[in-house]
Amino acid sequence: MSGLWPLAWRSIRSHKLRAALTAFAVALGIAAVLGVQLTLDGLNSQAQAAQDATAGASSLDVRVAAGSSFTQAQVTGLGKLRGVAQAVPLYEKRVVAGPQGSGLQGLTVTLIGLQDGNVALRPVTVLTGRLPHRGDTANVAIDQGLAGALATPGSRALRVGDKLQMITANGPDQFTIIGITSDTGAGPGFTRSAVFADNAAMLGTFHLGLQTPMVALRLNPGASSSAVAEEVRGSLGTSLSAVDPRGAGIAPLADLRPLLVLATMLSVFIGAGVTANSVALAMLERRREIGLLRAAGASSAQVFRLFASEAVAVAAVGIPFGAGLGILLGALLVSHYAPSDLPAPPFSPGAGEILAGIFAGFGAAVLGAMVPAAIAGRTPVLDALRFSPASERQRVPAGLIAVSLLSVIAGAICFAATSSGVVALGVALFLLGVVLALPYLVPRIATLVARLLSPLIPTAPTAAAALRRTPNRTALTAAGLTVSVATAVAVSALVAGALSASDSWVANLFVGSTVITSPVTQRDAIATAIVKSGTVQMASELRIFTEPVQGTSVAIAAIDPTAFNQHGGLDVTEPGRDAAFAALRNGPAVLAPQSLETGSGWHVGAQFPVSTDHGVVYFTVAGMVSHSFPAGDGGEALIMGSDVARTYFGNTADGFDDLLVVPQGSETSVDRIAATYGMNAVPVSTIEQSARDALSHSIGVLLALAIVSVVIAMLALVNTLVVNARQRTRELALLRAVGFSRSQALRLALSEAGLLAFAAAIIGVAAGIVVALPLLHASASQGFVPQFNFPAVIAIVLVITIVVAAVTAALAPARRATSISVLTALRQD
Amino acid sequence: MSVATPPPPTAVGADLIEADGLVKTYRISRPPRDVLRGISLRVKNGEFVAIMGASGSGKSTLLYTLGGLEPPDAGTVRIDGVDLFSTSDSQRSQFRRDRIGFVFQTYNLIPSMTAAENVALPLRLRNESSLPLGGNRIRRRDVDDRVRAVMNQLNLHGLQGHGPDQISGGEQQRVAIARALVAAPALLLADEPTGNLDWTTSHELMSLLSRLVRTDRQTTVVVTHEASIAAYAERVLIMSDGQIVDEVRLSHMPATDEAIPDPAPLVARLRALGL
Known part of the structure; x- marks a missing residue:
């Protein structure tokens, strides 16, 4: 590379901002991979250590x-x-x-x-x-x-x-x-x-x-x-x-892992896209240089190597920053997600993990750069020699819209699948289709928006025309932004849906508005004493214990069916509430949560044998509830009448673990009476909030990763805007020569940036809504059906932030382009 | 013939360029435009040929086809006996690097390189494509000597360290010529080399090319639309509508750098052709 390396080096030196932004994008890609990897490893180690400690010396x-x-x-x-x-x-x-x-x-x-x-x-x-x-x-x-x-x-x-x-x-x-x-x-x-x-x-x-x-x-x-x-x-x-007490599979954040991997891969791909965009811009700015090199005898391979080496050098700069950021991110996430009741996890990033993170982020970036570098090598010599930025007019490759439509249709077909893997493939195909359609979509949407804005911003239609002239470059710039915004919107919808489902679960579970929780099983006399204290209008005992049922350990929640029937609590899906709770009072019957319907085949009318104090008794499933009380192992408990439970399980079912009450006066008096017996009074609203917090805590990292990918995609946008402004210096000067003021020329450049960012973001929001629906469907389970909630606040904040950031990023280069004297600018080629 | 090993130099007076039946149609325009319509020509080794014609007559396309940059739809181009378009793209690149020098109207110097580095570019490309220990590599000192010699020959002494934006248009074009000559090509192709220069600088440049032909027998083909520039050549091919419609042999090629040839006979011929 001795011959052409100086060319690559000088190009990097003369485009410091572009090189820095590209290196930063690569660094963020590496950091995302490394951070998530270190987090999962740290949590695995912690869970393994906890399991080892719990297992002790038992094998x-x-x-x-x-x-x-x-x-x-x-x-x-x-x-x-x-x-x-x-x-x-x-x-x-x-x-x-x-x-x-x-x-x-x-x-x-x-x-x-x-x-x-x-x-x-x-x-x-x-x-x-x-x-x-x-x-x-x-x-x-x-x-x-x-x-x-x-x-x-x-x-x-x-x-x-x-x-x-x-x-x-x-x-x-x-x-x-x-x-x-x-x-x-x-x-x-x-x-x-x-x-x-x-x-x-x-x-x-x-x-x-x-x-x-x-x-x-x-x-x-x-x-x-x-x-x-x-x-x-x-x-x-x-x-x-x-x-084997150590044999249980350990996978902290197990439910989130596929989405975490998806979001991480997205960061890496968008990082690769930024590098590709950077090389494509370098290729565009140096079209004539390519033509000259080829005319002077440089082979396609030599030109390819020139651009590829430039990309490798820039991406390599991102490695140490990416590794540092990744380790920092990993440490933060581990401390955030590690359960506080377990010993702090060891955080010692291994060389293998760091190398794997670097390999993924750096490798993807270099691979991304290979495409435009190869195109640079194959640029027709005369086209390159005759290239003039002002006359650039790109043609969208023929057949692209057909491929895009096929990809979208294939994705939509996959959405209907029940397998989450196929749905994920559908999401990827759908987003690919959207990206392929961007050369058509972005200029058209920009033109439409420009027409609407023209009374306020007269330069907007001219700016939109510039985007129509270069649809491919516009699409390449918008691609990362659109995909990352789509992901952020889809993840937000997922979070909103999950939170809403969680609210619905907790809100329909309890009778009363306060739960008095006990660290141990309390005697019934304590409940009686609390009722007699006059601090509560109503009190209903809840006892949860475990019994073997059909070879597995099943949690049973013993409740007072009459209280639940009268005061609400538990969402009975079939048959009616009266019939279901009456059955619980009358004999060996249970209500089963819907989550057990699929796994255990428990439906209304089904019977199953249980070993009781009175020998083996067949219990009947008298009804289904959408959700039941947590079993402690991540599952849900069977619901049984407390009198029936005492009859068949004796002392085991005696007493209560929680007392569900409606306070008579202030909450404080309930707090006080609960504390008297070593218990805590917790409002149901607090339990709802805790459930929301726990869910947000887990899913929040996904949103954070999606936001990281938006930031990475913004780097590509900034790169392109800088080049656009530079390339259009002569055009802006021409406009000034025929009467445009400097501020009008500046507004023209800024409106182009704003239109591009707005079109990319709005397409991303639309794609995110479409993608959210199958993701919500795939994440639903029996009894947990997250509904689609449009994350309007997130979408609006994202679009506004992206447009403002794009306009801000374009401000400096646009100012530079418009402040140069008209004659100097006109002399530029 | 393979281009891997350069053929023995063509003897002075023998045909260096043999082009036969060149046809080229641009189909991206509507209707499709025939820019070369069955052109055949010969250029002898050591000859100075100018190609003239109005804009759109196809003269630049012919030049780039002769240089291997624009593949024809039909016909063949043989340079030094090598059929250019029967070789692969990389072989053609290698041939251009070693045997053909290009000069463009817009200079096309690389702005991030100094004048000397621009001149040395073809030699660097040759080294870059050679194996690290290959015998074809040119030692750095030899590259520097060759660059210095060519720049001195073109009166560019003292400008080695200057960037393209620090020197005049005439100097930039001389740097471009130095770059085209540094690898001692068999053929120098120049597309409107004086198109961006004033009258004085244009004639200084043409005198320079004329001297190269006179003293070094450097085969040169220049495309121009100015008769006063074409008058420096020994032979002028006049193109119109994709065809060579006439050929003018000029016997008064200037004997010294200072002499400016009289374009009158050429102008008269053009008038006779109605061009």
Whole structure:
């Protein structure tokens, strides 16, 4: 490249702004790829670390069906299986507990056995104090949430040194609290609030009714968990489950990943488009140089290499900035998305990740530049030699509109598909069709708008005529902007639709306007006391527990059907509300959320067996609700009448976890009474806002990436506007020579910029609306049907911002072009 | 014949250009316009030929076709025995680089390069396309020597470091001629080389070309519409409507740089043709 490299270098030096904007676009492309990659890796690491911590030393968790228990012989047998180094049983029992002096007035709590400070091979996080030692039968540790809930009304939360009274085989016994544990730490996660006692106590004073629902197996090095699981099933039968606690797939932001990848790829493609646009502009400005080089004997390949090397050099400048920005972006996103209840994720970008980000952003940019560089090499010599910017008149390639229409139609056909992959392909095809139609659309829309504006801006029609003269360049400039605006509008519509669906979910869920939440299951007497306090007009208990149903663990929400029927709450889709809630009162029946209809085949009238205190009972699906209460695992709970639940599941269904109330007076009095019992009162509107915040929090990154792609596309627009103004210096001078004032010439240049930006943005908004519809359709699920909401504010803000930015960007070069003396400008070629 | 290895130089007096039956029609205009209608011509090695004609007569198209820039619809062009349009585009580029020099009306100097760099461009292109260790590469010192020699020959001494915007139109055109000559081409093609120059500068330039032919036997073909410029040539081909309608041999090619040839016989012939 020794021969032509100086030419490339000097071109870069003489177009510093263009080079800088192009390098910046490449940097943003690299940053988007790297930032998202580092974020996902960081969150993966965090989730993996959390899963490892939760799994502890257990390699395989063996569980029996709910209500059953392992025998000691079975535990011993599991420990002798091939590949098993240790089998540790989980001892569990529900007991009534209360602070010293409370007699039998306490809460039913879960008591969990410790072996050497671990629960089923899992460590327990201790906030203060310590855990009971091996053989300790006098001391316990309790969860911090439980410590608050167990406090007597008006007194402080229990703490280390306090006495806890629990019912044992000998009657009420006193235990000393020696440690407070974390309810959200890397504990076993079997219950959100528990009392921890050493196994010596569990097998001693608590041995009556002690359950062993699980055995954790530690395997020998090299032993396969799946092979041992097979052995377990072979030994104890297939009714039990054997699960590797680390085997669950981890994918934070899983639902967003396809869209994240799409938005990231968009940034990269638009970055490549900016480079392509930059090279195309360089080619345009140096048409004569190309002709001369070719006439002087330069081959097509040499001209290609000249432009390609220029693009590579400029793109390379973007690498360090892109890498730096990407690492910064990754760090910000990881800190933004990492759940605060997990240990901070390690953020150590690896060389491989950085190289991959650079390779994607830089590679796409260089590939993008290859197209105009190849066109430069193949430019007919005489056309190039005779080229004059003032006489430039581009022809739209024949057949382009046909290809565009085909692409749009193919995209529209894909929109009707049910597969999200096909819909994504449809979106890509549709946007490709729109981009291919831009040489036709942008000049026409600009002309139409110019006609409308001509009474206000008399120069607008002349500006539109200039855009009609160069439809290809206009389209190349508008392409990135149109696609990025379309994406931003579509994502905004998606966000608005999802928020609206979320609002509708929460708004139709509860009875009453306030939810009193408890860290532990409370006794019914507490609800009665709250009602008697006169602070609430109405109170309805909600108890959520888990039972095995058809081999899987299913959450059940026990409600008061009468209260829900009278005061609203739950959106019953079939049959009528009266019939549905009456069925819940009358026998073993449930209401199922629509999300379970597809997956489990539960429809009205379907029956399924459930193991209960009265043996296996067939429950009937008496109705469907659009949404139910969250199950805690991302799913939704089955709805059951509370009396029926108590009948079939006994103590398990007793009490309440949440109390749904209508305050009698001020919210403050409800807050106060809730605090008295260690609970919190939360208005339903706050829950709605939390749901909106959580959704916005997740989807916000998509909007941010779409905005980044708009910024990148704006860089291409600025590049083109600068060249347009420079090229039209002579034309503007001619106009001034025949009587145009300097300000009129300036307005002409600025209106061209404004028209181009407006046309590109408005087409983008229209395309975004079209694309949003299939995306909303694809993102819908049973019971979650986001409706189309036109994001008017975002669209208007985007269009105005883009037009203002374009006019502002054109101001300096246009001023330069119009401030030059007429004679000097006329001498320019 | 392959263009990979340059053929032996054509002997002075032998045909350097052999064009036969050249036809070219521009179909982008409506109706299609025939700009070359079966033109055949011969130009001998060391000859100075001018092509004259009114605007649109096809003279520039003929020049660019002879130089391999404009492929004809029919007919052949052989330069130094090489059939230009039977070779690939890259072979034709290589041939142009090594055997043909172009001078344009608008100079076409690259603004970001100095005068010396513009002159050296064909040699740089040759080096750039050679393998790093290939034998065809010209050493940098040799390039500099050759550029200096050509610029001195064209009275451009002292302007090596100047940019195109720092020198006059006449000087720019001389730089363009230096660039066309630096690779010692077999053929120099000039399209209206004095079109942008004043009378004095135009005649200085034509004297220069005339001297090159006289002293170096540099085969030169010039396109012009001015009789006073064409009068410097030994032979003038007169074109009209895509055809060579007449040929005038001028016996009074100036013997010195200062002599200005009399265009009167040529003007008389043009009047006789009604042009």
